[in-house]
Amino acid sequence: MEKETAIGAAVNRLEGREKVTGSAKYAAEYQAEGLLYGYVLNSRVTKGKIKSIDISTIGDVDGIVKVFTHENRPSTAWFDFQYADMDAPPGTVFKPLKDAIVRYNGQPIALIVAETFEAARYAAAKIKVEYEEEYFETGLSAxxxxxxxxxxxxxxxxxxxxxxxxxxxxxxxxxxxxxxxxxxxxxxxHHNPMELYATTVIYRGDGKLRIYDKTQGTINSQLYVANVFGLKMKNVQVLSPFVGGAFGSGLRPQYQLFMAVMASLELKRHVRVTLDRKQMFSIGxxxxxxxxxxxxxxxxxxxxxxxxxxxxxxxxxxxxxxxxxxxxxxxxxxxxxxxxxxxxxxxxxxxxxxxxxxxxxxxxxxxxxxxxxxxxxxxxxxxxxxxxxxxxxxxxxxxxxxxxxxxxxxxxxxxxxxxxxxxxxxxxxxxxxxxxxxxxxxxxxxxRILARAEALIHPDGKAEIKCAVTDIGTGTLTVMTQIAADTLGLPISEVKFSYADSKMPFAPIQGGSFTTATVGSAVQAACEALNRKLFKMAKNIAGSVFKNCRFKEMLFSNGCMFSRKDPNLKIAIADIVRTNHGRPVKTTNAAMPNPFKYAxxxxxxxxxxxxxxxxxxxxxxxxxxxxxxxxxxxxxxxxxxxxxxxxxxxxxxxxxxxxxxxxxxxxxxxxxxxxxxxxxxxxxxxxxxxxxxxxxxxxxxxxxxxxxxxxxxxxxxxxxxxxxxxxxxxxxxxxxxxxxxxxxxx
Structure with missing residues (x-):
């Protein structure tokens, strides 16, 4: 029999309906009771030092919770950590609010946290900053x-x-x-994706955070937050199920992530920080x-x-x-x-x-x-x-x-x-x-680089694949579902691809045109391993018709496992899983090219x-x-x-x-x-x-x-x-x- 294939099919984006109907949630759209809003104040000079930041001018603004500057920034763990993220170039990573030094025009110099976004933005406009300016050089040709x-x-x-x-x-x-x-x-x-840079931090107590971030790598943002703030990786969860364009802008953690996490940990509250369009020109x-x-x-x-x-x-x-x-x-x-x-x-x-x-x-x-x-x-x-x-x-x-x-x-x-x-x-x-x-x-x-994926089949015969990779609008969700469906021999409708959660198996940042080759290989490896596991389970079923078969003879198609030599020898995948005492059958696998052969x-x-x-x-x-x-x-x-x-x-x-x-x-x-x-x-x-x-x-x-x-x-x-x-x-x-x-x- 011929196997139906999902690979190569012109499949519509599986998340398309959510995006066009507005039900897809982006980083700045998650709500929580008591959520605070942060607004960033940026430097108006290009180089020099901050002589003073006068916040007494915002005393009449209702709803202000706290103003963070270099003078009262909470201590962090990162100052000896050079590579704070996967995409960091050689040098010293930028540290917001580290000191009074201004290194470039538009540098964040304060965060105003308030009960409403409007109050925080209004207060930022009233703060008076005095600078000691220095000579600067910004022109390449000169x-x-x-x-x-x-x-x-x-x-x-x-x-x-x-x-x-x-x-x-x-x-x-x-x-x-x-x-x-x-x-x-x-x-x-400048990148100018439709979605603004935004981070919503849900404070869960005892240094545990759930973070909704505009990012091209949930694990990269998790790595950054854990290293910068001295938190345990397991206590930092980063999610980014929908990204409104990125084009490289979300490869590195941007300063709104630092600001939102800093304020949340200090205030022990939920905090959101969103940059406006002008502020997006101060990043990369x-x-x-x-x-x-x-x-x-x-x-x-x-x-x-x-x-x-x-x-x-x-x-x-x-x-x-x-x-x-x-x-x-x-x-x-x-x-x-x-x-x-x-x-x-x-x-x-x-x-x-x-x-x-x-x-x-x-x-x-x-x-x-x-x-x-x-x-x-x-x-x-x-x-x-x-x-x-x-x-x-x-x-x-x-x-x-x-x-x-x-x-x-x-x-x-x-x-x-x-x-x-x-x-x-x-x-x-x-x-x-x-x-x-x-x-x-x-x-x-x-x-192609390293990635991991988990593949599991539930007792009802439906499959789920898990990986931390994001989908920045490229169709990753759809093509990974196609790869999994083909490998497992299931219709696309019977496969769910869960992604964009740092708690899931490792995926690198999504960029460089290597995501499908990298994560797709991990998905394929996990699904192939799951097929082998299902085959072994099928052989152990009492009176199994596959006792004398070898795995390479098997064909997985239309929710069943067949013998290529005799298509009459078959069993439904769901029937195999039911022998697992109501538990799903699962496996987690990594895929990485052999560096010697690859090179x-x-x-x-x-x-x-x-x-x-x-x-x-x-x-x-x-x-x-x-x-x-x-x-x-x-x-x-x-x-x-x-x-x-x-x-x-x-x-x-x-x-x-x-x-x-x-x-x-x-x-x-x-x-x-x-x-x-x-x-x-x-x-x-x-x-x-x-x-x-x-x-x-x-x-x-x-x-x-x-x-x-x-x-x-x-x-x-x-x-x-x-x-x-x-x-x-x-x-x-x-x-x-x-x-x-x-x-x-x-």
Whole structure:
């Protein structure tokens, strides 16, 4: 008999109804009797010391419970603990209210706790703070001469430094038929998910807390709270069943978590702290980066020399770094390379991973440079990339575990109609609009790390899977249910996936496009172990028809266990569980790749993006009329949620290329547009025809399921593809992002 499969089916999100009806609860929506509200007061200066905080001015405000400042902050256990969370970069983690020193503009300097949110916010506006200001430096471009190498730390395990130089770059570059020499810049970006940063702490007595947090890792927040406040891990429960967008903003515990827990423990009350939109600009960002590329190629377009250097911003207290310059030699097998990445410490808050960190930055410079070579040599940009195609990662000398990028180029170009273009810049028009086609390559790591899952079947035959992983809107709940249902041979309706609770088996932070591969492997391992357990129990039933069968002969389908050799030999799973004296049958298992075997190959997901733009010849306004991304990402568990992920990445790519930028006034050291009115993001009118094409790809090196991630790959190739399309339309090569209309005016 054939087994029905849930994997590969376009299943609707299982939590979709709760989200669209408003019944899904987010971190700031949990109620408790006597709940107090905290409002954060932020520094208005960029660097210096707090001389005084006068709270006598709020004496006439009803409902104020307490004001916390550096002068009365309760003692904590963390001050010798460098790595307070899983995503901490090298350096010293930021400690709210530690002392009177102001390290960046918008730093939290007080927490006002009141009976109502409105009272706390009003009181915050009345508090008078006197500062002793100091000279500060916040501008990256003005401080490039102070760049230095990043400090090494635990983060380098997933964010390796640039590979060492190979060959003789300067000689090979000097002898190249075509040489490029370009400087790329992009500004600061902030995450701006729909859900505000919020934490609700339910005080349960004796140092026991239940915390509802906006986070991408319940166990990460649990680890942070326990270490910072000296609590037992078992006494800290963090839940985050629904997350209203994150994109990296919830990877690290944010300061509202610290504030809410601090106040709850001190006051022995339930406390909620929510940051407003402006305050969200005081937490993390994609760092502004300056990149330098020099590529050399022969007359046939073969790239033989690659120089790529990035200089990025970091804070004074942490060395945040991204993988920016490592990608070019992974894609293009030049023998002579020189890659470098340096940091400039500035008086800003530490940058934070933002969707496709480093990849969306570095691939813009790389792919625009490749486009420049193509036009200089009058070679089709797709053909140029096929000329430089390699099945080996030249930067490491390792073969790829799988790589269907060639098919992405060919099939993507065919479906987009790439051959219909006139390759000459400024040659295509539609009315008063210049029309341009552009394309670019995308690449992202396909990683997998440790996770655990518990699988159990109740006496009624229904299964439940438990794991602490969150679902930040990517469809994790749905795809994990599909994996479990397939492995156990049950309909999706008979499987419940319980998640987002730190009391459940371990899951890492949800990010890096590794969640489905990581947690899915743990779910599969737990369900397979449960099947073996059920098989042993079935063999021990009196008069069992399976006494002479082996496990590998068994097929689990439609709620039953069958013999593959004789489908008439079967038993219902529920009948097996009933022999367990009314108790569920369960098992807990971990899944982690063999590090020695795993490291033998380079694992990556690939894409090719194709874009058509229209540029108003008189106004310089750019519209992305259509875009197609062809993706090779291994096994696609759920085409519907996977397509949604790639589409979201494509929209973010459009946003990065044409809209998003946080403007910093270096005279004030502060962001000038910390709101959704002036921080521009795409709206419906900006998004037109977007298409996702999944290229079949087999890869069982990353995991048994053959899964690679799709969360980041949709965004990395779109900004350079748009930039290249604008060049084709206008003949103007623009190197800075975002591209504003004034750069395109004649």
């Amino acid at each position: 401080n490039l001469s102070r760049s230095r190498k990043a400090k090494k730390g635990l983060a380098s395990l997933l964010k390796p430094p640039p590979p060492k130089p190979t060959g003789n770059f300067e000689l090979a570059y000097a002898e190249s038929s075509v040489q490029t020499d370009s400087i790329f810049k992009h500004g600061t970006e 960002h994609r760092p502004p980066t300056v990149q330098y590329t020099r590529f050399g190629a022969d007359s046939a377009g073969r790239v033989n020399a690659i120089f790529h250097k990035a200089i990025a911003e970091t804070s004074r207290f942490e060395d945040y770094i991204e993988i920016v310059v490592n990608w070019a030699n992974m894609l293009y097998p030049a023998e002579n390379t020189l890659l470098d990445h340096e940091l400039v410490p500035l008086d800003v808050f530490s940058p934070l991973d933002m969707r496709a960190p480093g990849g969306s930055t570095g691939m813009h410079a790389i792919e625009v440079t490749m486009d420049e070579i193509a036009y200089r040599l009058q070679i089709d940009p797709v053909e140029l990339r096929l000329t430089n195609y390699s099945i080996v990662d030249k930067s490491s000398g390792k073969a790829y575990s799988s790589k269907e990028l060639r098919s992405c180029y060919i099939e993507g170009a065919k479906q987009f109609g790439w051959d219909d273009r006139n390759p000459q810049p400024r040659s295509m028009k539609r009315g008063n609009k210049l029309v341009g086609y552009g394309m670019a390559t995308g690449i992202w790591d396909a990683n 033998k190959k380079t694992r990556a997901v690939h894409s090719a993006a194709f874009v058509e733009v229209e540029v108003d010849e008189e106004l310089g306004i750019v519209e992305v009329k259509r875009a197609l991304t062809a993706v090779a990402a291994g096994k696609i568990i759920n085409p519907k949620t996977a397509e949604s992920q790639v589409l979201g990445g494509m929209i973010w790519g459009i946003s990065k290329a044409l809209h998003e930028e946080t403007l910093l006034d270096d005279n004030l050291g502060k962001y000038m547009n910390p709101n959704l009115a002036e921080y521009h993001i795409p709206v419906h009118a900006d998004i037109h025809d977007l298409q996702v094409l999944f290229i079949p790809e087999e890869d069982h090196h990353v995991n048994k399921l053959g899964i690679k991630g799709v969360g980041e790959i949709g965004g990395v190739a779109i900004p350079p593809a748009i930039t290249n399309a604008i060049f084709h339309a206008t003949g103007k090569r623009i190197y800075d992002l975002p591209i504003h209309f004034d750069r395109l005016l004649s």
